[in-house]
Amino acid sequence: MRPLLRRAAAAPSGRRSKWLVLAAWLILAMVLGPLAGKLGDVEDTSANAFLPRGAESAQVNTELEKFRDDTVMPAVVVYTGEGANEKVAAADRAPFAEFTAKGEQVSRPMPSDDGRAQLLLVPMSTDDDDVTDKVDELREIAGANAPPGVDVEVGGPAASLTDQVAVFDTLDSTLMIATGIVVAALLLITYRSPVLWLFPLISVGFAAVLTQVGTYLLAKYADLPVDPQSAGVLMVLVFGVGTDYALLLIARYREELHRQEDRHKAMGTALRRSGPAILASAGTIAVGLACLAFADINSSRSLGLVGAVGVVCALFAMITVLPALLVVAGRWVFWPFVPRHGTPARKERTVWSRIGTAVARRPRWSWMMSVAVTGVLALSAFGINMGLTQSEMFQDKPESVVAQEKISAHYPSGASDPAKIVTNTGRAAQVRSAASDVDGVARVENGDRSPDGELTQLSVVLKATPDSRAAKDTVDALRDAVHTVDGAEALVGGTTAQTLDTQRAADRDLRTVIPIVLLVVLGVLIWLLRSLVAPLLLLATVVLSFFAALGASNVLFESVLGFAGVDWSIPLMGFVFLVALGIDYNIFLMHRVKEEAARLGHGHGVLEGLTSTGGVITSAGVVLAATFAVFAGLPLVTMAQLGVLVGIGVLLDTFLVRTVLVPALALDLGRWFWWPGRLFHDLRRGEDSKSGDAARTSPEPAREPA
Numbered sequence: 001m002r003p004l005l006r007r008a009a010a011a012p013s014g015r016r017s018k019w020l021v022l023a024a025w026l027i028l029a030m031v032l033g034p035l036a037g038k039l040g041d042v043e044d045t046s047a048n049a050f051l052p053r054g055a056e057s058a059q060v061n062t063e064l065e066k067f068r069d070d071t072v073m074p075a076v077v078v079y080t081g082e083g084a085n086e087k088v089a090a091a092d093r094a095p096f097a098e099f100t101a102k103g104e105q106v107s108r109p110m111p112s113d114d115g116r117a118q119l120l121l122v123p124m125s126t127d128d129d130d131v132t133d134k135v136d137e138l139r140e141i142a143g144a145n146a147p148p149g150v151d152v153e154v155g156g157p158a159a160s161l162t163d164q165v166a167v168f169d170t171l172d173s174t175l176m177i178a179t180g181i182v183v184a185a186l187l188l189i190t191y192r193s194p195v196l197w198l199f200p201l202i203s204v205g206f207a208a209v210l211t212q213v214g215t216y217l218l219a220k221y222a223d224l225p226v227d228p229q230s231a232g233v234l235m236v237l238v239f240g241v242g243t244d245y246a247l248l249l250i251a252r253y254r255e256e257l258h259r260q261e262d263r264h265k266a267m268g269t270a271l272r273r274s275g276p277a278i279l280a281s282a283g284t285i286a287v288g289l290a291c292l293a294f295a296d297i298n299s300s301r302s303l304g305l306v307g308a309v310g311v312v313c314a315l316f317a318m319i320t321v322l323p324a325l326l327v328v329a330g331r332w333v334f335w336p337f338v339p340r341h342g343t344p345a346r347k348e349r350t351v352w353s354r355i356g357t358a359v360a361r362r363p364r365w366s367w368m369m370s371v372a373v374t375g376v377l378a379l380s381a382f383g384i385n386m387g388l389t390q391s392e393m394f395q396d397k398p399e400s401v402v403a404q405e406k407i408s409a410h411y412p413s414g415a416s417d418p419a420k421i422v423t424n425t426g427r428a429a430q431v432r433s434a435a436s437d438v439d440g441v442a443r444v445e446n447g448d449r450s451p452d453g454e455l456t457q458l459s460v461v462l463k464a465t466p467d468s469r470a471a472k473d474t475v476d477a478l479r480d481a482v483h484t485v486d487g488a489e490a491l492v493g494g495t496t497a498q499t500l501d502t503q504r505a506a507d508r509d510l511r512t513v514i515p516i517v518l519l520v521v522l523g524v525l526i527w528l529l530r531s532l533v534a535p536l537l538l539l540a541t542v543v544l545s546f547f548a549a550l551g552a553s554n555v556l557f558e559s560v561l562g563f564a565g566v567d568w569s570i571p572l573m574g575f576v577f578l579v580a581l582g583i584d585y586n587i588f589l590m591h592r593v594k595e596e597a598a599r600l601g602h603g604h605g606v607l608e609g610l611t612s613t614g615g616v617i618t619s620a621g622v623v624l625a626a627t628f629a630v631f632a633g634l635p636l637v638t639m640a641q642l643g644v645l646v647g648i649g650v651l652l653d654t655f656l657v658r659t660v661l662v663p664a665l666a667l668d669l670g671r672w673f674w675w676p677g678r679l680f681h682d683l684r685r686g687e688d689s690k691s692g693d694a695a696r697t698s699p700e701p702a703r704e705p706a
Contacts, residue, residue, distance in 0.1 A: 012323035013267035021324040025317075029209050036212035042219035042226055044302075045165070049227040051498055052296040052505035056479070060493025063422040066450045067457055072101050072123045075135055076156030077142055078406050079118040083149035086111060089118035095141050099134050101125035112410035119411065124158045135162040139399065155403025157417060157495070160390065163398035167635050178630045179239045186626055190247070190619045196333045199325050200246035207242045207317035208235060211310045218309065225302040229639070233303060234310045240627040241285065241581075242314035244620040245278050246322055248588060251616035253323075257331060257339035267327050271319065277591035280528040281584045282315035284521055288580030291517045292573075296505040300569060304576065352614030356607040359664050367664035370656055374544050377652075380551030385558075385565035387503060388637060389467035390495065392564040395635050408465050412442040417466045419475060419494035421458040425449055427488035428456040434481040435460055440474030462496065471496045472503075506568035510575075517576055518543075521583055529590060530677035537665055537673075538590065541657050542582040546575055549649030556644060567638045574642060578649040581624065585617050585658045593666065594679060602673070602683050606666045614659070621654025 011017045051058040077096070079089050089109035096106045104123040111118055122138065124131055139154045146152040180201070187197035211234060218224035252274040256266035289311065292304020331338050359366045391401040404417075423431045436444045440463050447457035460478065464470035475497045482490035518539060525535030550571065557563040592613050597605025628650070631643020666673045671683035 010268065012320050013264050013271060013327055015264055018264075018324040018327050021320055022328065025206055025321045025324075029206060032213040033209055035216055036209045039212045039216045039219075039226070039231060042216055043231055044225065044227050047498065048298065049225070049302070050229075050297070050299040050502070052501055053298060053301075054296075055498075055501035055505065056491050057493040057497040057501045060420055060422050060491045060497070063455065063491065064420065064457065064493075066452075066455060067448055072104060072125060073131070073158045073161070074156050075099070075122040075124055075138060075154055075158040076403060076407065077120040077122060077138075077152060077154050078403050078410075079120075079146075079150055079152055080116065080406050080410070081150045083147055084116065084118050084151075086118060088147060088150055089120055092120065092142065092145055095145065096120065096122050096138065099124055099138050110411075114410055117406065117410035119407065121156075122158075131158065132162040132165050135159050151406075153399050153403035153406060155400040155407065159400040159403065163394070163400045166398075167394075176235055178633070179236050179627050182626045182630060183239055183243055183623060186619070186623045187243070190623075191334075192337065193334055195329075195335065196250070199322060199329070199333065200243055200250070202325065203246060203317050203322040204239055204242040204314070206321050207238055207314045210317060211235075211238050211313040214313055215306055215309050224305055224309070225298060226306055227299055227302045229299055230302040230306040232639070233642075234306050236627050236630065237307050238310045238314045240624040241282075241311055242318055243623050243627075244584070245282070245315065245318040247616050247620045247623070248278060249274055249318065249322060250326070251613075253326060254334065254339050255612075258341065258343055261341040263327055263330060267323050271323060273595070275319070276528065277588050278315065278319065280524060280591070281587045282311055284524045284583055284587065285580040286311040286315075287520050287524065288517050288576055288583075291513055291520055292576055294513050294516055295509040295572065297502060297509060297569065300509060300572060303573060350611060350614070353607070353611045355614070355659060356610045356663065359610075359660055360603070360607060360667055363664040363667035367661050367668060370661035370664065371544065373656065374548035374652065374661075377549075377551045378544065378547035380554050381547050382551075384550075384554050386568060387499075387565050388567050389465075389499075389564075391467075393567075393637050395637055395640065404466075412461055412463050417495050418445070419460040419462060419478065419492060419496060421447075421460060421478075421482060421490055421492055423456055423458070423482070423485075423488045423490035425453055425456045427485055427490070428458065430485045431482050431488050431490045432458055434485055435478055438474065438477045438481050440464060440470060440477065460492075460494075466494075466496045467499050468496075472500045475500055503568050506572065509572050513572060514575060517579055521579055525583070525587070528587060529594060529674070530679065531674045532677075533669065533675045534590065534666075534673050538583065538586045538662065539579075541661050541665075542579050542586065542653065545582055545649055545652045545657050546578045549578060549645055549652055550574065552648050552652075553641070553645045556648075557641065561632075561640070561644075563637055563641065567641060569638065570641050570645060574645040574649070577642075577646050578653075581646070581650060582653040582657070585621060585653050586662060588617050588620075589613050589658055589662065594674075597674075598679060598682065602671050603667060606663050610659070610663050617658060618654055621650050621658075625650040625654070 012021045046061070048058045048061050051061075077089075077092065086109045093106045093108075099122055100106060101123050102125065107121040109118045109120060124134060135154065135158050142152045142154055183204075184197060184201060187200060191197055215224065215226060215231075215234065219226045249270060252270040253267055256269045257263060260266040260269065286308040289304040289307040292300050295301050295304070326333065391397070391404060394401060421431060421435060432444050435441060435458065442461040442463045445459040445461065447459055449456050462471050462474050464474060475492060475494075479492045482488065482492060522535055522539055525538055526532060529535055554566065557566060589609060593606050593609030596608040596612070599605070600608055625647040628643045628646040631639045632647075634640055634643075671680055674680040674683065
């Protein structure tokens with residue numbers, strides 16, 4: 001490893017090779033840059049992109065594609081108010097006809113049982129690239145034609161898709177701008193330099209280009225799953241992780257500039273000494289995220305695999321282009337706090353040295369109080385209301401949600417979004433009869449046959465609101481009923497079935513992925529620290545921090561942000577992100593502690609490690625938490641919840657776990673913290689040597705006269 005690090009450090013820190021590194025990056029950016037803008041071309045926006053692999057509802061979506069050359073997705077226009085009558089709705093059939101799929105027509109007005117609403121179904125083709133534009137146009141016409149006293153909303157699956165696409169269309173640009181502003185502001189505050197903050201941002205920019213190109217190529221030629229959600233999170237992750245590595249490297253470089261006159265040698269030393277920690281950190285995050293490949297839910301798999309690509313690209317940029325830029329620029333980039341050779345790297349007494357001294361006085365009390373605080377926060381994680389309905393997925397209600405609420409108030413709630421049954425045509429009559437007898441089914445409507453006549457599609461209108469507990473129970477009963485029809489091979493899908501399948505897959509993923517992540521992270525820590533006790537304790541602190549963050553987030557979700565519940569995907573994604581990112585700071589700390597303990601002894605090594613890394617790790621934690629906090633302002637509740645959870649967890653790791661809990665545990669356990677590694681034995685020999693020296697230099701006791 002050391003020879004490899006020496007060779008890797010030589011290129012960006014060399015007197016001539018630094019120019020080659022920069023030239024290579026510039027050529028790479030110019031040649032591959034055009035591909036970075038094509039990431040959206042490979043994003044999967046289909047319903048199956050967010051469903052579990054092999055789920056029955058996903059199979060239905062696949063089977064429905066066989067029914068016609070263009071897949072039909074209805075838009076539902078609902079009329080309410082005092083003037084909402086059949087004549088008003090019928091007048092819109094002609095202008096709406098231009099939006100229907102080939103061979104389809106707008107339904108006749110369907111009055112509600114209470115006579116206070118009218119409903120039109122507009123079957124639209126999803127094969128049109130501009131289906132969302134057509135829904136927007138449909139809404140404009142519906143609004144313009146509405147007479148006074150009539151409210152018109154366009155909902156249904158087509159409108160719901162349009163509202164979601166509208167969110168994701170602005171997601172990347174919004175996140176990039178907001179994240180860039182947040183990171184720039186925090187770097188200015190951290191460095192208090194008008195120039196230095198630009199260098200990490202430039203390097204992150206190179207990393208972003210490489211990430212987008214790499215993700216695009218892997219998606220196009222290696223079937224890497226990419227969806228709009230993972231693509232949005234990707235850039236935030238690259239900014240956060242890349243800036244963290246920049247902060248760590250620059251802090252070590254500044255430290256070496258105080259010790260060495262030649263900036264090239266200083267950068268080479270900084271890369272060699274911080275390299276293992278940065279490499280272990282990136283490896284932990286990348287491998288931890290990649291463990292989501294074992295998840296059933298496609299969107300979770302996409303987020304994990306795409307995130308791993310981003311972390312690797314950020315690592316590569318931060319250990320090549322950033323060092324080369326800093327060495328080319330020279331010491332002046334730190335102005336007005338330029339590090340001078342031969343001057344102290346820091347003050348004798350700092351905030352972190354005082355914290356370390358306070359923890360060292362009563363280490364056992366310190367870690368017990370830390371565990372108590374996190375434990376109290378974790379209590380709020382019990383009793384979380386899990387699951388969000390379609391109407392609860394947005395912070396601000398879009399028109400499709402308002403339309404669904406009005407439909408539910410006047411019609412059987414499932415009228416706008418019926419369940420779908422696909423069955424063999426020869427058994428369609430028996431399947432329809434079995435479905436009609438299920439409690440909770442309002443009616444079963446005849447559907448289309450596939451072009452080859454082998455399959456038949458049935459629409460089942462449920463009495464309950466889609467996504468509700470009652471609707472899910474009805475889908476379960478519906479599946480039980482149609483699965484018993486011999487030879488039918490019937491499958492039940494639709495929005496409610498998709499929600500049910502996703503909920504159950506999320507439970508399975510928690511039981512499958514979490515143990516894998518813990519084992520992988522433990523293996524990385526054992527490799528880095530050459531110990532068993534330290535990795536187990538570090539992993540335990542991060543898990544405790546996750547539950548504390550989940551509990552604190554739940555309080556915010558319920559009491560401040562007013563969310564109806566927690567999305568099913570959040571516990572798994574939050575756990576993976578927080579374990580991977582949280583262990584990140586413990587790696588930075590303990591790698592330095594191990595280095596100092598070998599030089600100064602265990603106790604002094606812990607305090608020196610905390611003092612040396614305190615400022616930079618705190619800055620890194622604040623930057624990472626702030627970048628994820630950008631999600632809180634997004635209209636999608638799932639993204640907002642992920643941002644809040646990760647942000648709180650990172651802050652807990654930064655200010656409590658890494659600052660107090662871990663150092664206190666290390667001090668309380670002494671050299672046993674490193675058992676059974678080499679450092680444990682070296683420290684014991686050092687203690688024995690000191691005891692022997694003390695015994696030899698102490699005066700011999702007076703002998704009693706014979």
